[in-house]
Amino acid sequence: MDSLTDDLWALVLAKLPIRIFTCFKVVCKQWKSVMESPFFRKHFVSMHENSSSSSSWLLMSTDGRDAIMDYYHQCDIWGLKRPLSSFIKSALNDKNPNQKYLDVKVVAYSDLGLILIYAISKIKEKSSLYVANPVSHECVEIFLDPLLEKSQLCIPQWGIATRVDENDILLSFKVVVVNRGLSGAMLNCLIYSSETGMWSLDNTPFSKYFFTESSISLNGNLHWFAINKDSQDFLISMDLYTNSTSSDRWRVSHFPDLEKTIKFDRSCCRTPCHGFLMYINIVSTTKVDGSLEEKLCVWRLQSEGWQLISQISPGSILTGDFINYAPLTINPFDAKTAYFWSEKQESMLYINLHTGKSLTYNQFELTSNRRTMIPAHDPRAVISLKNTCVGLVPFVLPQWLYRIPNMVAVRRV
Template identity: 65%
Template sequence: MDSLADNILALVLARLPIKIFTAFKLVCKKWKSIVESPSFRNLFLSMHQNSASSSWSLMSILYTDHVDPEIVGYHYQCDTWGLKRPVGSFIKSFLNDQNPNHKYLQVSAVAYSDVGLILVYATSKIMENSSLYVANPVSRECVEIFMDPLPKGVERSQFCFWQWGIATRTENGIVLGYTIVVFNQKWRHTKLSCLIYSSETGLWSLDDTSFPNYQYSLDSISLNGSLHWFARNSDNQEVVLSMDFNTNNNSTGSDRCFRVTPFPDLGRTTKFRRACTPCRGSLMYMNIVCASVEEKLCVWRLQSEGWQLISEIFPGPILTGYDFEYSLMTINPIDANTAYFWSTKHESLLYINLHNGKSVTYNQFELTSDGRATMIPAHDPRAVISLKKAYFETADLLPFILPQWLYRIRNT
């Protein structure tokens, strides 16, 4: 193999799943150099651009079982990653390994990025001994974030009452930098006061960004270096608050790029609780809008100029009428043409193709030993869908999506 030309060797390695060829870096310096090169990443992505979708999960950071936060799992047995088990199991095993001999009271994934990284907070009986990590649960790369020194007036004991987010800056498959953002619940009714950590400086700073009279959600969605929050203004109108941490990491307060985007169906009758989903680099929103004559299932994409309507179909009788019994679970984070709905009453999963309106209902599940309901969907036989038994419609869930490439954490 050592006699092969580099380009032929790269072609061979690029045909392998990510989980396999990353281990080949240990073979020799030549292989390591090829696998870590930008040209190899471009070759791999071009060869796998038509490959089957990747796995994704819906996670809860408020769920009582902090070690196993995956509520909904969509495990795709694809050639891109070559994983033999669901994404949630990697997070679960990683969190367990971070707490040997029960060193911490609790180890939790408190935020999720769009490049496969998670933010882990380990709570200790002595708050000064608590730890914070940025990690890739699949490759098990991990970097500890030191929480000292903190800005004046901020105490470590406050962290357990704060909410977390992580925004990343990437280039050629490498995480060049990341920003950890924390804000306090008790401040959220008047302004968004953020405690911000920059990986480039290794320092924490306090950033008072004024969003007067907005009530913020507990969770943020990380996408393309920005964080997005669901919020309500003083008139009880629902909006998306977005803050860009990618443009200039040295910006603070009003200098930082942020915007407020009202939802596109305000003032109209809708059927589902509003929520957003990241899908292929964009923030998506879906709801059934009730017009005077008919109801339409509408999907919007958030653009720089506002919401763009990209799909509008008749949802069919199962989701229309006053006695409908399904709630919106999520738009497929990998495929914007598909969406999933759930009925607790009937314990059934509804799949809808947003392009042609065709739907399939699934209510035959197998129970696993850990209490999950699993099934192989007829519309996607290479996938396995699993739901934690305690899933309920009103849960606030955060998406965690395996990207099409293994983004490495710098200096690991």
């Protein structure tokens, strides 16, 4: 074995799952050097770039406690033998078995596999904030600014954004908390940087907008749904790593169907393997003869605005006056399969966004707690029966292990 060169070791080790890479690094200096090399990372990613069926992703409710839809498939890339949601729930408790928490919840997810945990301990109800990788169990604590103490927070909206270099190494992260008043309007925005270990107050030009959902993290940006005083929907984006001034890092995007009749409440889907934010809805358009036609439309957010990338007939199951289905998400890896859920009928609808073909599944096996069920056709998915279409947050495991960078003024757990 000592005669094997670094490139041969890279070819061998790349066949093993990500979760045990951390252990491999302490075997010997050669293995550590191999696994930290750009060649090893590029080779591993190229081996698994088309392995969407072996990847893990889920939708979480915004309270951070329940997985709505959990695809794990034993996750060959990461080596998971149980659903991803179970790792998220134990990310903090496994590190602090002696710590008693009054409340622990995940408040934000990054596109590189990190989660943001807000915890209140039973000791004097002290608040704590953690950034963690739920699978590797790497976890760091961030000190809280006095403005972020429990008594100072009204209705906070959290977010976490990350920055990588040309070698795809995670350099830093930034935590954002938008503090809203009881009316929903923004009170202030605080940003924590792992590079400085400090919080800073940011001035936003959208203080009178109402933030309605949790943030979506993608490519160093955070995105929120917002409503203005005229009850119009917008997407507000924040570029955390721009070199521009504070006001220039904020951007508002008008939805492309604001003037049209739509079927569903607006929501966006993140496809991190493609690096895009996507929006889907059924839109009524007027034909040449004056009659109305309904199309299932998919847009992709570009720097210049929304780009229509798909427009298909949704079929009779999603048209008409009474629709029992609501969109859940778009497959984050292939970006071509849309998932719809009917709580009334307890059935799942899959639609191919390229061909328009659809499949409906209503055969499920209830789990022991009778709150979740597993589709009989697809044992990879676990679907919750609770709040299935309210406040969903996407979380996708990346195809590489991004280590939390060294930080200033933080305490590793």
